[in-house]
Amino acid sequence: MLNFDEARFLKIQKGAASLASRIDTVIASALNGGAENLFFLGTGGVAYLMQPAFQLLQRNSGFPTFLDYPAELVISGSKNLTSRSIVVMPSLSGTTKESVAMLAKLKETGATVLTFVGHEETPLGKGGDHVFVNFAEDDTSCESFYLQSLFVALSVMKFRKEIASYDAVVAELQTLPELLLEVKRSFEPQAETFAAKIAGSDYHIFTGGGNVWPAALYYGTCILxxxxxxxxxxxxxxxxxxxxxxxxxxxxSVMLFKGEDAYRPLAERVESFAPNYTDKLTVLDSKDFALPGLSEEVRALVSPIVLATVLERVSAHLEVMRNHPLVTRRYYKRVAY
Known part of the structure; x- marks a missing residue:
C-alpha cells in the first residue's frame, strides 16, 4: 500500500482496543460514585470523532449525555456540568489550547475527567483524573478515537443494564484492528480512482446520516x-x-457516505435524488467491505471506523496526486490566532 506502515497501524489500533477493560473499570467506578451525567468535550476534528458514541448514548441510554464546545463552556459554564459529571476530553496532541483551558475550569468544578491523548508528556496527558494514552498520528488517530469513545458509551450502557451483549460486542471489537487492515488492502486498488474524483473538483458536498455523518463532516473539514x-x-x-x-x-460533486445503522434510509434518499441532477455522485458504503466474524450489531457500530480507515487510503493517494502533503498548513499552528 502507498506510504503505509502496516505494523505501525496494527500496533496503534490494538493499543486502542486494549483500553476497553480499563475504560470499563473507570466508568463503573465513576457511576458507582454517583456520577449523574457525561460530557464529551473535544475541540476541532477530534470532537467529531466523539459524535457516534454520543449519539449511541443519547438514543439508547437513559443516562444524560452532552456534547459541547470547550471554547464556549470556558466562557459560559453549564448548569449540568458539576462535580458529579464524567468528562471525556480527547486530544491527539494533548496540547489543544481550548481543551487545556477547559481542563483548568474542570479542576475547579471537580468533575471526573478522562483524557484520551496520543502523547503523555503534555497538559492533557498529565492533567486528567484518568489518562488514556495511545500513541497515534493524524493518519491513524480516527480509528483509535472512534474506538475509545465507543468503549465509553458501551460501558455506561453495561453498568445501567441497557445492553445485554456487552461482552460479545467488546470481544468482536478486539478483532477490529486486523479486519481494518484487510479493508485497507481490499480498497487500495480503488483508492487512487476515488482520490482522482476529489482532485477533479474544487468544491464538494459531503453528506451522510446516523453515525457516519461525523465521518463526512470530519473528512470534508479536517482533511480536505x-x-x-x-x-x-x-x-x-x-x-x-x-x-x-x-x-x-x-x-x-456530491460525496455520500452510507453506514449500516437505522439511519441508512436517509443516505438512500440522497442517493436516489442526486443522480438525476449531477453527473458527479460518489458513494462510499461501509456495507461494501468484508468484516468476517462481526455481527450485524457490531457492523452498524463500526461503520464510521470502517469509512475512516478507507478514507486514509484515499488521502494517501490524494496528497501525492496533488503534490500537497497532508502536513502542509498556512495558518494552523503556524500563526497566532
Whole structure:
C-alpha cells in the first residue's frame, strides 16, 4: 500500500482496543460514585470523532449525555456540568489550547475527567483524573478515537443494564484492528480512482446520516479543507433537502457516505435524488467491505471506523496526486490566532 506502515497501524489500533477493560473499570467506578451525567468535550476534528458514541448514548441510554464546545463552556459554564459529571476530553496532541483551558475550569468544578491523548508528556496527558494514552498520528488517530469513545458509551450502557451483549460486542471489537487492515488492502486498488474524483473538483458536498455523518463532516473539514485546501460543504443527510439540494446541478460533486445503522434510509434518499441532477455522485458504503466474524450489531457500530480507515487510503493517494502533503498548513499552528 502507498506510504503505509502496516505494523505501525496494527500496533496503534490494538493499543486502542486494549483500553476497553480499563475504560470499563473507570466508568463503573465513576457511576458507582454517583456520577449523574457525561460530557464529551473535544475541540476541532477530534470532537467529531466523539459524535457516534454520543449519539449511541443519547438514543439508547437513559443516562444524560452532552456534547459541547470547550471554547464556549470556558466562557459560559453549564448548569449540568458539576462535580458529579464524567468528562471525556480527547486530544491527539494533548496540547489543544481550548481543551487545556477547559481542563483548568474542570479542576475547579471537580468533575471526573478522562483524557484520551496520543502523547503523555503534555497538559492533557498529565492533567486528567484518568489518562488514556495511545500513541497515534493524524493518519491513524480516527480509528483509535472512534474506538475509545465507543468503549465509553458501551460501558455506561453495561453498568445501567441497557445492553445485554456487552461482552460479545467488546470481544468482536478486539478483532477490529486486523479486519481494518484487510479493508485497507481490499480498497487500495480503488483508492487512487476515488482520490482522482476529489482532485477533479474544487468544491464538494459531503453528506451522510446516523453515525457516519461525523465521518463526512470530519473528512470534508479536517482533511480536505485543512490539509488540502479544497472547499467543501458538509451537510447532514437530514438537512440535505432543506437548502443544499438547490446547489446540486451538473458538474457539482456530491460525496455520500452510507453506514449500516437505522439511519441508512436517509443516505438512500440522497442517493436516489442526486443522480438525476449531477453527473458527479460518489458513494462510499461501509456495507461494501468484508468484516468476517462481526455481527450485524457490531457492523452498524463500526461503520464510521470502517469509512475512516478507507478514507486514509484515499488521502494517501490524494496528497501525492496533488503534490500537497497532508502536513502542509498556512495558518494552523503556524500563526497566532
Amino acid at each position: 479543507e485543512e490539509m488540502q485546501w479544497i472547499r467543501t460543504r458538509p451537510v447532514h443527510a437530514s438537512d440535505f433537502f432543506h437548502g443544499t439540494l438547490e446547489l446540486v446541478e451538473k458538474g457539482v
